[in-house]
Every structure is written in C-alpha cells, then in structure tokens.
Amino acid sequence: MDKVLVVGGGGREHAIITKLAESPLIEKLYCTPGNGGISKYAECFGVGATDIDGVVQLAKQLQPDMVVVAPDDPLVMGMVDRLRAEGFRTFGPVADAAIIEGSKVFSKELMKKFNIPTAYYEVFTESEKAINYLKQQDSYPAVIKADGLALGKGVIIAQNEEEAIKAVHDMIDELKFGKSSARIVIEEFLTGPEVSVLSFTDGNTIVPMISSMDHKRALDGDQGLNTGGMGTVSPNPYYTEDIAKECMEKIFLPTVSAMKAEGRTFEGCLYFGLMLTPKGPKVIEYNCRFGDPETQVVLPMLDADLYEIFNAIYDHKLDQVDIKWHEGSCACVVMASGGYPESYPKGIPMEGFDDMGQVEGCFVYHAGTKLDDEGRFLTNGGRVIGVTAKGSTLREALDTAYKGVDKISFEGAHFRKDIGQRALKALN
Ligand code: AMP
Numbered sequence: 001m002d003k004v005l006v007v008g009g010g011g012r013e014h015a016i017i018t019k020l021a022e023s024p025l026i027e028k029l030y031c032t033p034g035n036g037g038i039s040k041y042a043e044c045f046g047v048g049a050t051d052i053d054g055v056v057q058l059a060k061q062l063q064p065d066m067v068v069v070a071p072d073d074p075l076v077m078g079m080v081d082r083l084r085a086e087g088f089r090t091f092g093p094v095a096d097a098a099i100i101e102g103s104k105v106f107s108k109e110l111m112k113k114f115n116i117p118t119a120y121y122e123v124f125t126e127s128e129k130a131i132n133y134l135k136q137q138d139s140y141p142a143v144i145k146a147d148g149l150a151l152g153k154g155v156i157i158a159q160n161e162e163e164a165i166k167a168v169h170d171m172i173d174e175l176k177f178g179k180s181s182a183r184i185v186i187e188e189f190l191t192g193p194e195v196s197v198l199s200f201t202d203g204n205t206i207v208p209m210i211s212s213m214d215h216k217r218a219l220d221g222d223q224g225l226n227t228g229g230m231g232t233v234s235p236n237p238y239y240t241e242d243i244a245k246e247c248m249e250k251i252f253l254p255t256v257s258a259m260k261a262e263g264r265t266f267e268g269c270l271y272f273g274l275m276l277t278p279k280g281p282k283v284i285e286y287n288c289r290f291g292d293p294e295t296q297v298v299l300p301m302l303d304a305d306l307y308e309i310f311n312a313i314y315d316h317k318l319d320q321v322d323i324k325w326h327e328g329s330c331a332c333v334v335m336a337s338g339g340y341p342e343s344y345p346k347g348i349p350m351e352g353f354d355d356m357g358q359v360e361g362c363f364v365y366h367a368g369t370k371l372d373d374e375g376r377f378l379t380n381g382g383r384v385i386g387v388t389a390k391g392s393t394l395r396e397a398l399d400t401a402y403k404g405v406d407k408i409s410f411e412g413a414h415f416r417k418d419i420g421q422r423a424l425k426a427l428n
C-alpha cells in the first residue's frame, strides 16, 4: 500500500486528494501546506508550495511513493526536476515542459511554429514599440498579456487606446508583475464560448478529460474583475463531439508532439484553454497543471483510479489505462471573501459545516480555510470554498450545489448566482 504527498493547498488539491483517497492502492495521504478542509482528509505540513528545498526535505522524511505537484509556480520553478533527481516518483511536468504555461511568448512561438490555431500576436519588450503597434493596429478591444506567471491577473482586455497604453506602461515600465511583465504579448481579440479541456498525457499518449466551463469574472452576468474562477460546470455543452474531434486533431495531438519535438516532453496534466471562434477552436492559453476550479467538477466525474493514471503517466504507459467518465453533470459554486479579488479580510468564522467541513448532499472543496485552536473553520483566503454537486442533469447539479451554498455562511461571503446559466441556455 502506497503513501502519496500532494503539494499545494487549494480547492484543486482538495479535489485531487479526495479522488486519490478512493484508490485501493493508497493507505496514506499527505499534503503541504494543505488547508483546514484538506486536513480532514490528509495529514498536512507547514512547508509552502513554492519552497522547493523544504518540499524535498519533507519528501525525504516522509518517503512517499509519489509526489504530486499541483500548482503552477513550483512546476515552473523546477520542483519536479529536483524531486526526480532525489529518486522520487512524481506527477507533474519538469521545468522545461512547464514553460508552456510559464512563458506566453514560448507558447505563442510553439503554436506558430507547429501551426496550432491561436490568436495572431506580436511580442514586445519596449513600451514605445508596443504603443506604436497599438496605434497602427487601432483595433479594440486589444489583448495585452504579461509573458510570465501573474496569478491569473496578467491579461488585460483593453477597450480603448488609453487603457491599452496604461496596460503597456504598467507591465513593461512599472513591472506590475515583476519580471513576468518585462516582456508582453499583444494579441488579436477573439470571440466565442470558452471551454477548458484538461488532459492526461505521458508525452506520447494524450487522454482529454471531460470538458468544463469556468466563470472568471467576479460578478453575475460576467461583470466585475477577473478572478481565479468563481465557479465551474462539467461537461461544457458547447464542446460537442465534432469539436472534440477537431481539437484532438488540430490542437491536442500537435501540442504533445510539438513539445516532444522541442525536447520538452510534457508529462502530467496539460490544460487547454480554448475559444470556439467562428473560425474554429483556438488556444487562448495552456496551463501546465490541473485548473482551479475546473478540477473540482472534472475529477468527481472520473470513473477510474486517479492514482493508477498518475503511475501510468510516470511509467509512460498511459495507453494501457482504461479511462471512463460518469454520465450526468457536475457544478461548483465558489464562495469568496468580501472584497475578493481585491483585498479581503481573513480569519472570519464560518458556520454550517459538519466536523469534516462538509454539508449534506454536496462536496465542499476547501480553498482558503483554516482551523482555529478549537477546531472551528475560519476563512483564510480570497476564494474560500467550492461547493460542488453532481446530478443526472446540469440543472439538478446546480440546484444541489446552491442548496449547499445556502447552508454555509460567513461575514462578507459573496458568490455568483448565475453559475451554469449560460450552459443551461446552450442546452435548450
Ligand atoms: P488567461 O489568463 O490567458 O486565461 O486569460 C484570461 C481571460 O482573458 C480568458 O479566459 C479570456 O476570457 C480572456 N482572453 C485571453 N485572451 C484572449 C483573446 N485573445 N481574445 C479574447 N479574450 C481573451
């Protein structure tokens, strides 16, 4: 029987841990840093997810049979490389492959070189040249992206020249996202429904997971600021079988072989952020990891042993695993702290949970919670929990998830009331 260490501490990691817990091959789950809710399902440690030396030390102490690195930063920083060098079995790409998320310039150049459909773009390191280009294009909205990781905030959709120029100055001259925005990409604005497709890949075989739809804006009706994601539904009704076939042929397989051809074989979860444009599906972004909160609606639909899949990826035998999906739908509604995605308080007491941090009928994935000395749940982050439910239909899944939301309260809590509405319309 195996022991597994998961690195990370959000709703995504909670979803990975509860799915791994179903595996008959695992006897013990560890998580670092974890959070209040995760601590009910895995033994948690105080080492931060970006502390590479600390995680390597912890792994040496715990001797897990596998280390799963879930967040983007440690992957891009090379945590998997270090763990592998110490002889650990791992899940997640090495740094050379994680660059597919770590540098938008890299990913755009990859797509251009291998004819993978994406928005037209130019790269800039000087604000003057970027501004001249914007003036010459004179086309709005304009999409301006920081090259490197920026906590999901490095994309500005500028509605006019003034906003675009400000974004360029903020990024290149003021280094708003540090080194990450010293280089920027300016790209064509695309339209169409967005789809998230996570996939398992061992570098040769790629198995797309069930599709999902994120809701990135803070407020109902897709208003307000961009967030890490306020809710998700799965499957995504816009992602038909025909579109899935087209994506496999024009995007998924070519990406995996492009990475291999570049000497950057990608092993782990490769996330495709797609836009279904009038001219066909195009890549908006790649992530080198499970999405958050996509994972919270995708993994509950998985009808297979996640640990067996992780092992098959490590051993390059993904083609030998039978991966099935449950019928029906899954929905996740994120409850966030008052003020999120800007500044928000922490340490607010939460009501409505049972001892495990759960409510009846749903699964509550904890993202930003902690336990106080008396074992009560307190808020401890912007996105606090993701209340998740399955149903035979999307409507049923949403009704159950919102019933769960009604049972939980904390001062200042806010959540979107229209998660899944666009998907429901698409189904009718
Ligand atoms: P990203 O952080 O790359 O996922 O971008 C955040 C959001 O910005 C995406 O989910 C899209 O809604 C939007 N976006 C990014 N690139 C484009 C584009 N080229 N055209 C239109 N919208 C975009």
Ligand code: GLY
Pocket: 152, 214, 228, 229, 287, 290, 291, 292, 293, 294
């Ligand atoms: N939900 C989008 C992401 O994980 O990047």
